[in-house]
Each structure stands twice: as C-alpha cells, then as structure tokens.
Amino acid sequence: MTSSSFIVVSSLLAFVLSLLFSNGVVPMHAAFTNGAPFTICKKTRNPSLCFNVLKSAGTTNLKHLATFTLNLANNKAAQSCALAQSLASKAVDPRLKELYATCVEHYxxxxxxxxxAKSNLGKGDYNGVNIQASRAMTEASDCLDNFTQPPKDPSTLSGNGKAVEDICSIVLVIANLLLGRA
Structure with missing residues (x-):
C-alpha cells in the first residue's frame, strides 16, 4: 500500500510540476539558464541589463520579446529627447546648448x-527590424559622440543614450534569432 501511495503522489507531483512549467507559473529565471533569454543576453552589449529587461517581459516568445524591447527603447528614447530639450533650454554655454539641440534631433x-521597426515586426520583416534597430543605435551613439570633447555633459543624458543602445542591441539579437541567423 505504501508503494502505491508513493506512485500516486509521485505521479501527481510530476503532473503539477509539468503544469507549472508549461503555464509559466514557475519564475522566469528557471527558464533563463538554457532558453531564449540566455541565448539572447549572452550576445548583447550589456548581458546584465538584458537579463533584467527580459525577466520583466514575462515571456520567452521572441516576437513578444521584440515588441517589449522595442517599446522599452522607444520610451527611453522619448525620455532622452525630453531631457535633451530641457537641457538645451537651460544651458548657458552656447556650445552645450547646441550639442543638446543636436541630441534632440538624434533622439x-x-x-x-x-x-x-515596430511596423516591420508586425509585417514579419525581421531584417527590417534589424536594420532599424541598428539605425537607432547609431543615432543614440551620435548624440553620445557629441560629448567626447569638451564641454562635458554633466547630466544623465549620456547614461540614457547608453541604455537606448543597450536595449537596441537586445532587439538586434532577437531580430537575428527570428531570421534564423543567431
């Protein structure tokens, strides 16, 4: 009788665990060691940020991850643009004012x-997503490059720009996976 109880309990436990894993009730980090997020993040510019971003996405579906990261990059770029506009309006140094105004254009x-890129994703044009994400990275980088020479940017704009680049690098990897290239 103990042996049959053990089998019933073991079978029930296996069934419950399979339900938990298949329905996503088990935390995402359990799927991160071998799944899509691990594959994606190890190829990005900032794997640590990538893991945090993809954990917060709540999915491992590549198209959903692409949508999530594109929205995140869009929000960060819009914040960066607003910050650059504010800094340009308050800057006393004419050169700094000009650099911030240039960053507004870039963002x-x-x-x-x-x-x-979002439109391309909706159409299944993953190469277009890749190209657009790369262009977004270049635009953010162009703003950052403005501050390699004095005057220095004392604000958080540079950190925002790096975040935009890092998030777009996640999009690039996802687009390559969707294309079957990564």
Whole structure:
C-alpha cells in the first residue's frame, strides 16, 4: 500500500510540476539558464541589463520579446529627447546648448526609427527590424559622440543614450534569432 501511495503522489507531483512549467507559473529565471533569454543576453552589449529587461517581459516568445524591447527603447528614447530639450533650454554655454539641440534631433530620429521597426515586426520583416534597430543605435551613439570633447555633459543624458543602445542591441539579437541567423 505504501508503494502505491508513493506512485500516486509521485505521479501527481510530476503532473503539477509539468503544469507549472508549461503555464509559466514557475519564475522566469528557471527558464533563463538554457532558453531564449540566455541565448539572447549572452550576445548583447550589456548581458546584465538584458537579463533584467527580459525577466520583466514575462515571456520567452521572441516576437513578444521584440515588441517589449522595442517599446522599452522607444520610451527611453522619448525620455532622452525630453531631457535633451530641457537641457538645451537651460544651458548657458552656447556650445552645450547646441550639442543638446543636436541630441534632440538624434533622439527624435530614434523614436521614428523604432516606430518603423515596430511596423516591420508586425509585417514579419525581421531584417527590417534589424536594420532599424541598428539605425537607432547609431543615432543614440551620435548624440553620445557629441560629448567626447569638451564641454562635458554633466547630466544623465549620456547614461540614457547608453541604455537606448543597450536595449537596441537586445532587439538586434532577437531580430537575428527570428531570421534564423543567431
């Protein structure tokens, strides 16, 4: 009788665990060691940020991850644009004012490019997503490059720009996976 009880309990436990894993009730980190998030993050510019971003996405579906990261990059670019506008309006140094104004243009471009990437994703044009994410990274980088020479940017704008680049690098890897290239 103990042996049959053990079998029933073991079978029930196996069934419950399979339900938990298949329905996503088990925390995402359990799926991170071998799944899509691990594959994605190890190829990005900032794996630590990538793991945090993908954990918060709540899915391992590549298209959903692409949508999530594109939205995140779009939000960060819009925040960066607003910050650059504010800094440009308050800057006393004419050169700094000009650099911030240039960053406003770059981050406006990032927002437009990311919208294009979202459209491409919706159409299944993963190569287009890849190209647009790369363009977004270049635009953010162009803003950051403005501050390699004095005057230095004392604000958080540079950190925001790096975050945009890092998030877009996640999009690039996901697009390559969707294309079967990664």
């Amino acid at each position: 406006n471009n990032v927002v437009v490019v990311i919208e294009g």
